Amino acid sequence: MADITKEILKNLPEGKISDVNFEGANIVLYTKERDFFLNNNGVIKRIVDNIKKRVELRPDPSITMDMEEAEKIIRSLIPEEAGIEMVIFDPQRSRVIVEAEKPGLAIGKQGAILREIRTQTLWVPLVRRKPAIRSKLIENIRAVLYQHSDYRRKFLDKVGHRIYDGWRREKKNEWIRLTYLGSGRQVGRSCIFLQTPESRVLLDCGINVASDDKPYPYLDAPEFDINELDAVILSHAHIDHCGFIPYLFKFGYRGPVYCTEPTRDVAALLLLDYIKIQRADGTDPIFTSEEIKEMVKHTITLEYDEVSDVTPDVRITMYNAGHILGSAMVHMHVGNGLHNILYSGDQKYGKTLLLEPAVTMFPRLETLMLEATYGGKENIMPHRQETDEELMKIIKDTVERNGKVLIPTLGVGRAQEVMLAIEAMIREGRMAPVPVYIDGMVWDVTAIHTAYPEYLNNSIRKLIFHKDQNPFLHEVFKRVGSPKERNDVIENTGACVIIATSGMLTGGPSVEYLKHLSDNPKNSMGFVNYQGEGSMGRRIQQGEREFTFSDGGKQEMLQIKMQVHTVDGFSGHSSRNQLMNFVAKCEPRPKKVIVNHGENSRCLDLASSIHKGFRVETVAPRNLETVRVK
Ligand SMILES: [Zn+2]
16 A cells, blocks of 8 residues: 555545545545535545645445436436537546536536536536537547547556656666657657656657658667656647657557646647658558547546645646647656756747637746747747737738638647637638638647637637637638549639648648649748648648649649748747747746757747846757756
8 A cells, every 4th residue: 555545545444445546646535425526524625735735535436326217317407408419438537527508507506516416316416518619539539538438447546656656766866867768959759858867757759740751759769668767747749749649559658648638639630640740641650540449448637726646756847838639738847956957949929819818827947948949039929919910911812812822730739820810800801701711630639629728828718708709610611521522622602712621731631722723823832830841731822833743643733823921920930029028927937047949040040039138047959968957
């Protein structure tokens, strides 16, 4: 028995607890006594205050009400307006999950309905939001977790033992080192290895999609051993941050992946899409949907600001990064007060239509690992309003000459930002309605946004919650779900806007559209996100106008005669100024800044400017370099 369990049981009246289990860092107690479950006079709360860990008391599965009976009671207690769809029981953990369109109504005033359900059925109810746009993917993910609830219970308990059973290695020295297995002076394949005398943790594990040359992180570095890996922490769902995680599972990793709930869902979707694109290109994907499923099974989701131990000497907290839905900056409290590190992941310190700006207040902070995608002096971004106007002008001009606007985007982030911008132009009467075709994956990601409005910014939340005016449900948005429908958009429709992946024209529907729209000067293309070095998007941006393609074996010529625009201000990354402002506003001010996730010159430029501007130590490590922070 772990020491922490003994400590808890010592503080409880004897014989009340039938079982103790870990669910990751959370400690779950089970009781067979109805009265103790319903009213323990604050005993549990006192324990929580004492040990500063999450402790939950649940009824022992043997005393929960028969499921059929319980479902009847639950459905009678929750008002019809809440729109309950599914009621799913998790008998191993005495929990019942209620899916509702309006979770607030199902919970009741100050949780009154939930309390009533507990009292009458002895089940622990959890209310989940049913997405406003139906999402097959979310349904599948929830089904996978449900089908494997027995496995999950054992897995989460094992993770808890790793955290609480004490040190495995000798507790002799104190040191912390960060090794760059990717994203050192480059954008793509983010992967940083954190080591302490006790812990081995990966921060992100991505693929460089813009490069065929060296796409994967350096897992062959001498310090890395997959068999010793304790945890993977994922900042957000973009492939350059999560794309290699299923590969870890292919090679036997069975530990936890920590991220937010939307990140888990969006990552699964992008990974499935990634292997689909690879197959369509005639390459054999390096992993399959089986390994993506393994990843989902081993994911532990955390909310923003929720503190969680991940090993005996690393405790993490995720903070809003303002980059895409669910994106997080990861705060690591290492060695019980020894050192505090913030890994920014990708971040935006500026408000967007979709998200709040990145957080700047932390309990403690000594080392900041900061991204530098737009860290160069030249990376000045136009004001958001100018950006909007620029896009509106491109759309209006193109529509006027009866052309089509192609906007290649990453499926998540920029796509939704552009949708919101267009919806606002139309809602506010600044532009006449124009059909906006949303190609498959972008639509699915948008559906996931409607499942997690809590992660969106205040104004959008207000629109969704209070006015029932979900902007994503505006009638101008039309889903393109199949190659046939795609063809219809190309051949049979007039002026329109098309939003499609991939964002850098490295494959997927955006390339299909490009092949058909590029030779007509009436059409236009608007780049709204970062174009990786070597990608087709970057080459077009730089002025290349002729490309050869192999299409099913035969060579085809592609001529770009459509208008090409770059609209910068939609970026989900901080501009150079926003990065400098972020460091200025960081509280407390870090003593050391490690600059990563940027092209060589931008990393160096940002590092030197931060050093000069704030008198703090800076470093821009290359791949395979290690920075010792303590
Ligand atoms: Zn990103």
